[in-house]
Amino acid sequence: MNLTARNKIDVRVLLAADVVASVEILPRVRPPLARVFAGKPATSLLNVLPRLFALCAAAQQTALLSAIETARDEVITRATKQHRIALIVTERITDLARGLFVGHLTQDVASAAAIRSLRSELSALGSAAHPVWGSAQREATAGIAAALAALGMPHDGDALKSGSPLALHIAALNEVDLKAVPTEHSFLSVADDRNIAKRLLVDETFCYCPDLDGHVPETGPWARQMARERLSPRPFGAVERLRARIVEILRLCAWLEAGAQIEAAEDGIIEIYKLGPGRAAAAVECSRGRLYHAVELDAQGRISRFEFLAPTEWNFHRRGPVVRNLEGAVLTARRSRDAVHAVIASLDPCVGFTLNFREVRDA
Template sequence: MSELPEMSTSIGVEVTRIDDRVEAARVTPRRQVDATRILYGKAASGAPSLIGSVFTLCAASQRIASEAAVAAAQARPTPDALRWRWRRMLYAERIAEHLRASLLDWPGEKSDPRRLAHLPALRKALAAARAAGEKDDNSLHAALKEAASEIGAPLDAGRNPTGWFAELWRDALQFARVAPCSSDADFLAIGDADTVHRALRERNANFLARPQLPGRVAETGPFARHFAYLRRNVGLLAARLQARFLDIAYALDALARSTPLAGESDLVVARSIRPGEGFAMVDSPRGFLFHRVEIDASGAVTAYDILAPTEWNFHPAGPFVRALAATRLDVAEPRRFVATLAALFDPCASCDIRLREALHA
């Protein structure tokens, strides 16, 4: 595989401002997890468990993507019962991860009593999501709904956020003037799976760090899933927060049903072009997650690549940079604005934000 220069585990975000205008916005991708180094020579059957233990965020999505990719490489069919279990785990993780990101990653004082008051509800949601693979009853839905309600998520159409989510909603609304919500967007879709699969087969490290489709640098995640239903008049940040609310409500609705929702898309797509090669695309909380594996005749892993949603959304020419470049920075706390916008793209890594004031020519 081609190599990239050494990178940080954080995403670099550098903004150059002239007066109240963004003169330049630059994103430096984070360092990638070298899954081949971790798994090379190990039995493919153990890959899902190991992968699931490496990632603290979206661990269920990572494990499911690995299970699906390995099964495709070994030409093993996926029973309906397993697919339903995956569905349950993915929707549960979607709710828990949105609550976790909203409570722990939102900019501001981490010791704020308003934030701390909701930690017990978050712990309840995380515990329920971790047990989702073993539960197939109403207790999973009940625990997650209770946690989301306690934190203040609006679970019904027409309801306003309360509690912690009301604080976030006010935060986001204050930036409506400087960051309007555009109707112009390009999103990853299941139909892009073949193109991504083809690119991953080339085993190019640059694609893993800076993925793009021919002529496109697309976005993935809650904003993409619910874009058609968002309010444009509240500004970009509030619209993105609304997408998170809708994603939580949709996932809870899905968990309450014994059959798929009308129009529900496949959460897991897997395929193989030859024996020993497998590819999986999973609709994780943050967006489409891709795994690809190569296995030798003895059942050992010889190559393994992971492409996460963060790499699409924080591509150096991607949706976050484009959104940032289109904003005005005539706000009292420009660093907080940039941090809030980044949080609403929900990266699975920290952002190292640097602001520079450029001199007039």
């Protein structure tokens, strides 16, 4: 059985003159894990999961393990939860920072040395993972902060250094940005968890095409910033999402450097929900947004139901943030097709994507 069939997203943009008339999204084909895992011992999933999810592996494992433990009525100790939160934060920093140099600074020769240093420190942070947060982790986190500062991200604030690689890149993005149509925004949050968790185990189609009372909220760094700081979501686009990514990296690094104390962690990084006998779900805030796993165990502790819902299913929904961000937008600059690509990339799907344009004219 091929578990990664058509593991990409196709985005088709229909242009009428200089206006985005419509956006069609052909979603990825998700691996049929519910059928594959049915009847298997719950613990057997944990060994398989890293091979199925190359991205956000720690978040995927934490979500599944937390759901299984809760379904079994096992108590998760404070120390275990603190360790898992630190692992999730470490993975988020790594993924968010890697996205900066892969998606934005790949061709920037001037920043090559700083990028090499950042990659080295990210690797050191990953290898320093340990249940007790100590000097090795703090040293690696401080190294990441120093490497980010060399790219223009000061450790003591969110204003980029003028003339730095990241500041110049954001200026270039601004030059090709779209003139988007004002629209309503909604953001996925902890308050939505229980509703989502219940629907995962009763509605077989929900994980493929989710919605909340007809709305399809955005999830990810920008959504977290909007919800946390209660900011007005205008303007919005690739630049705002990139800035939110930068702010989040700095904030998470500061939390790790301060000792990774659970009391100071952001709300909702890991949440668990008991849904009935042998039934439970967990939500984890990973780099791309909010991730859900839900399980139902039989009397022998085997999987009878398993569902997962990744951030990509919200952000690349046929009525989701990508479509809202692009439909009706005016292509105002010579390189505005690059801006369309930048908007899609700013939502950072967990699989690859293709982008195609088609021009239409009135008869």
